[in-house]
Amino acid sequence: MSTTTTPLTEAERKQAAQLERVWKEPSGFLGWFKVVHHTTIGKRYMVTAGVFFLLAGLLAGVMRLQLAFPEAHILSPDQYDQVFTMHGTTMMFLFAVPMMFEALSIYFVPLMVGTRNIAFPRLNAYSYYLYVCGGIMLWVAFFCNTGADRGWFAYVPLSGPDYGPGKRPDFWAQMITFTEVSALAVAVETIVTVFRLRAPGMSLNRIPIFVWGQVITSFMVIFGLPGVVLSSTMLLLDRTASTQFFNPAVGGDVLLYQHLFWWFGHPEVYIIFIPGAAIVSTIVTTFSRRHMFGYLIVVLSLVSTGFLAFGLWVHHMFATGIPQIAEAYFTAASMMIAIPTGAQIFCWITTLWSGKIVLRTPLWWVLGFFFTFIMGGMTGIFVASVPVDLQVHDTYFVVAHFHYVLIGGAVFPLFAGFTYWFPKLTGRMLSEVLGQVSFWLFFVGFQITFFPMHLVGLRGMPRRVYTYPSNMGWTHLNQVESAGYILLFLAVCVFLANVIRSKRHGALAGPNPWNAGTLEWATTSPPPSYNFLHLPTVNGREALWDAAPNQPVVTGLDEDTRSFLLTRTLDAEPDGKDEFPEPTAWPFLAAMATTAAFIGSIFTPWGITIGAIPIAITMIGWFWPKREPAERRRSREIWQTE
Amino acid sequence: MADRVEPAVLDVSHLPTVLFGIRSMTWWGIMGMMAIEGTVFLLTIATYFYLHSRSVEWPPHRDPPDLFWGTLNLCIFVLSVIPNEWYRRRARKGDTSAVRIGLVILSLVGILNVIVRGFELRHLNTDWSIDAYGSAVWMLMGLHVTHLLTDLVDTIVLTVLFFMPGLIEGKRFMDASENADYWYFVVASWIPIYLVIYWAPRWLHA
Numbered sequence: 001m002s003t004t005t006t007p008l009t010e011a012e013r014k015q016a017a018q019l020e021r022v023w024k025e026p027s028g029f030l031g032w033f034k035v036v037h038h039t040t041i042g043k044r045y046m047v048t049a050g051v052f053f054l055l056a057g058l059l060a061g062v063m064r065l066q067l068a069f070p071e072a073h074i075l076s077p078d079q080y081d082q083v084f085t086m087h088g089t090t091m092m093f094l095f096a097v098p099m100m101f102e103a104l105s106i107y108f109v110p111l112m113v114g115t116r117n118i119a120f121p122r123l124n125a126y127s128y129y130l131y132v133c134g135g136i137m138l139w140v141a142f143f144c145n146t147g148a149d150r151g152w153f154a155y156v157p158l159s160g161p162d163y164g165p166g167k168r169p170d171f172w173a174q175m176i177t178f179t180e181v182s183a184l185a186v187a188v189e190t191i192v193t194v195f196r197l198r199a200p201g202m203s204l205n206r207i208p209i210f211v212w213g214q215v216i217t218s219f220m221v222i223f224g225l226p227g228v229v230l231s232s233t234m235l236l237l238d239r240t241a242s243t244q245f246f247n248p249a250v251g252g253d254v255l256l257y258q259h260l261f262w263w264f265g266h267p268e269v270y271i272i273f274i275p276g277a278a279i280v281s282t283i284v285t286t287f288s289r290r291h292m293f294g295y296l297i298v299v300l301s302l303v304s305t306g307f308l309a310f311g312l313w314v315h316h317m318f319a320t321g322i323p324q325i326a327e328a329y330f331t332a333a334s335m336m337i338a339i340p341t342g343a344q345i346f347c348w349i350t351t352l353w354s355g356k357i358v359l360r361t362p363l364w365w366v367l368g369f370f371f372t373f374i375m376g377g378m379t380g381i382f383v384a385s386v387p388v389d390l391q392v393h394d395t396y397f398v399v400a401h402f403h404y405v406l407i408g409g410a411v412f413p414l415f416a417g418f419t420y421w422f423p424k425l426t427g428r429m430l431s432e433v434l435g436q437v438s439f440w441l442f443f444v445g446f447q448i449t450f451f452p453m454h455l456v457g458l459r460g461m462p463r464r465v466y467t468y469p470s471n472m473g474w475t476h477l478n479q480v481e482s483a484g485y486i487l488l489f490l491a492v493c494v495f496l497a498n499v500i501r502s503k504r505h506g507a508l509a510g511p512n513p514w515n516a517g518t519l520e521w522a523t524t525s526p527p528p529s530y531n532f533l534h535l536p537t538v539n540g541r542e543a544l545w546d547a548a549p550n551q552p553v554v555t556g557l558d559e560d561t562r563s564f565l566l567t568r569t570l571d572a573e574p575d576g577k578d579e580f581p582e583p584t585a586w587p588f589l590a591a592m593a594t595t596a597a598f599i600g601s602i603f604t605p606w607g608i609t610i611g612a613i614p615i616a617i618t619m620i621g622w623f624w625p626k627r628e629p630a631e632r633r634r635s636r637e638i639w640q641t642e
Numbered sequence: 643m644a645d646r647v648e649p650a651v652l653d654v655s656h657l658p659t660v661l662f663g664i665r666s667m668t669w670w671g672i673m674g675m676m677a678i679e680g681t682v683f684l685l686t687i688a689t690y691f692y693l694h695s696r697s698v699e700w701p702p703h704r705d706p707p708d709l710f711w712g713t714l715n716l717c718i719f720v721l722s723v724i725p726n727e728w729y730r731r732r733a734r735k736g737d738t739s740a741v742r743i744g745l746v747i748l749s750l751v752g753i754l755n756v757i758v759r760g761f762e763l764r765h766l767n768t769d770w771s772i773d774a775y776g777s778a779v780w781m782l783m784g785l786h787v788t789h790l791l792t793d794l795v796d797t798i799v800l801t802v803l804f805f806m807p808g809l810i811e812g813k814r815f816m817d818a819s820e821n822a823d824y825w826y827f828v829v830a831s832w833i834p835i836y837l838v839i840y841w842a843p844r845w846l847h848a
Contacts, residue, residue, distance in 0.1 A: 119667055119670075119671065120671055123671075184678055187674070188671055188674035188675065188678075189671075191670070191674055192667060192670045192671055192674065195670060196667050196670055197667075200652055222674065222677050222678050222681065223677070223681050225678075226678060226681040226682040226685055227685060229682060230682065230685050230686060230689065234689075234777075234781070237777070237781075238777075241770070241771070242770075242771035243770050243771060243776075243777035243780070243781075244771065244772070244773050244774045244776070244777050245689075245693075245774055245777050245778070245781075247774065250772065250773035250774060251693060251696065251697050251702060251773045251774035251775055252693070252773070252774040252777070253692070253693060253696045253774070256689060256692055256693065259692070260685065260689070263685070534649065537652055550649065550650045551650070552649070552650035552651055552652045553649050553650070553651055553652070554651070554652050554654055555651045555652070555653050555654070555655070556653040556654040556655030556656070556657075557654060557655075565654055565657075566657075566661070566665070566667060569664075574652070574654050574657055575657065575661075575665055576657050576658050576659065576661045576665055577654065577657050577658070577659050578659065578661075578667055579659075616795055620795075620799055623799070625803070625809050625811075625813070625814075627808045627809060630808065630809050630810075630811045630813075631808065631811075633659070633811050633812065633813065634810075634811040634812065636659065637659055637660055637811065637812045638656070638657070638658045638659050638660065639658060639660045639736065639812060640658040640660060640661045640662060640665060641658075
């Protein structure tokens, strides 16, 4: 494989300079609004989602402070409602999905399949601006004492027009609109990138597991998100346009909201977990120095998790009085999800068992994931059972369960992935010592914070209470939990210090510091704006490990345009050529027009109708072709033969 | 560096740049959009029937929507498939004048659809704010109107582009072919929505 470890020849240097000219991202203040390269947008997603993670984490600290003492009044009940809602909403919609799915997909999928940019790069830029605008809107509203306060799911009737006065639920519902549009856009981009832009030779059975994970997640986003699109739109319409979807007095139904919300909400858990599992597979492979044991089983497990996820939503509604036969079905379906997850865990263990383990920080995080996630899976089997669920419903037991699953299944793999890919992102290694310190602080802190929640939940402490009397027997456990938070806080501080320090002074990484096998390691760290000097071809599941001695590279693409190669979906045989669009500010302008329409519609239903006009204008500007490139393309056109 | 081996190459310079259907990248993007919007339609239809299952009378205390305008629009939609398929096929051959004619026809058809849709909305016999039935009917209508208008604007913009010779290139023909594909989605989604809005209340009532 032609990696950049060998010095470049004169011809290659010229080629690199030419690619640099064509693919250069615009610079300067105005340039910031025009960039379209996936690595730039991907990094923005990471930083933004990271900031939201820190903000939501600080809110968790405020809650832990309040609950450390019985009958505390640091926060009023109203403030506490806003804080726990903002914590959950931010973590789920502004951190977990944008980080695990959008950020990682955008940055790594095009590199891992060996192409020069993500499919539809302008749509990609648009998706970022919408996401960031939705997040800012929600937080500005929060700082103006209009923070969402009806829980991260905003159930009706509590969030409906009768019980949710003011604009708090409207901001929540519209934040959903922003983030859903951005996630849906990235889902389509990811699928098209993987189905059509793979390096020649990367047939379906050679796609890296991480990429499989992101493709499956994309499909789940496409079929799952419409549920919350509808429920939040109907909620907003009930509140602003006097529709009656959830008004039982005139034929509406409040459980309809829960069905639609959880049609999305349960797959959402897997939208967060599947990328996590796919990161684990990637790291286990690299640090075992062998191909993944049971590649097919792992991929099929991810696929079947994706399917099963759509048959589980009612297990979030066991306490709503649905028919018993439905409860029995959803219990069985919920327990079935343990089968593919179990199969994956055994494949990971076998891979580690039979490999030559290199125990570095990323692998430590993966081991932390094993322990934590399996614990969460165990209590998941408890709460999938209706009688147990009815006992612990809305108690801290459930809070413990889903933090074990979500932090275990997503945040541990995310930290693993971040330490693993940091050298690719920045060109420098993270400090191993600080990495270990932050891992152990986080791992121990996590268990101290969340394990006692099982116990306090079994002792009857309900969720979402702003305080509790001192004679309930909950005080000590709550104090242990709050002490654990301090360790978590320190862990994140050490992690950030490590990032800041290593970005400047870390050891130089080179293209492939871990001797990994996937294509993102075939280019310099950080990758240039054209990703690969020579577009690669692939000869096995781990492209770099399995490369032939003189593995071919792709030639014959136009070098004076942002040209790229299309390959066939199944066997990745070369199929055609196309050209990526130039950088432009239109996606930013379209996102601003969309933002104005979305925010306007919080205050009047006309926001969308009138707001559609500037959206249409900016979108037409976005798609309007330029004469000169059109003529150039026409002069070189080759039409497909039917 | 005397032993440097010239790297083997895979030459792709002969590959086509103007591709249609499954071989075009934007076609896949449009399919993705259809999958999203199709799921929204399905869940909205599910919502309609869920609300019906929670009601004693359907529609509650009023007539179902009048059949005439909705059925007329259905006829227009179905007939529009003929010019649509014609210009879609001609686009794949690079036939500029046929695509121009086809796009003009489809723009006019779209305008006609919108006008008839205006009459449809006045003959639904319900308001969206009276009850959940009314809300569900208007939601289904609203979703389809959005698609109709989006595709109409798209078609008009593309028609204008096809009358600017400097901007006509292979990619425009790909756009035209995919615009026709999207119109099929608008037509195909109207059939179940039409049946739900106009016929479900009649059948469920009997």
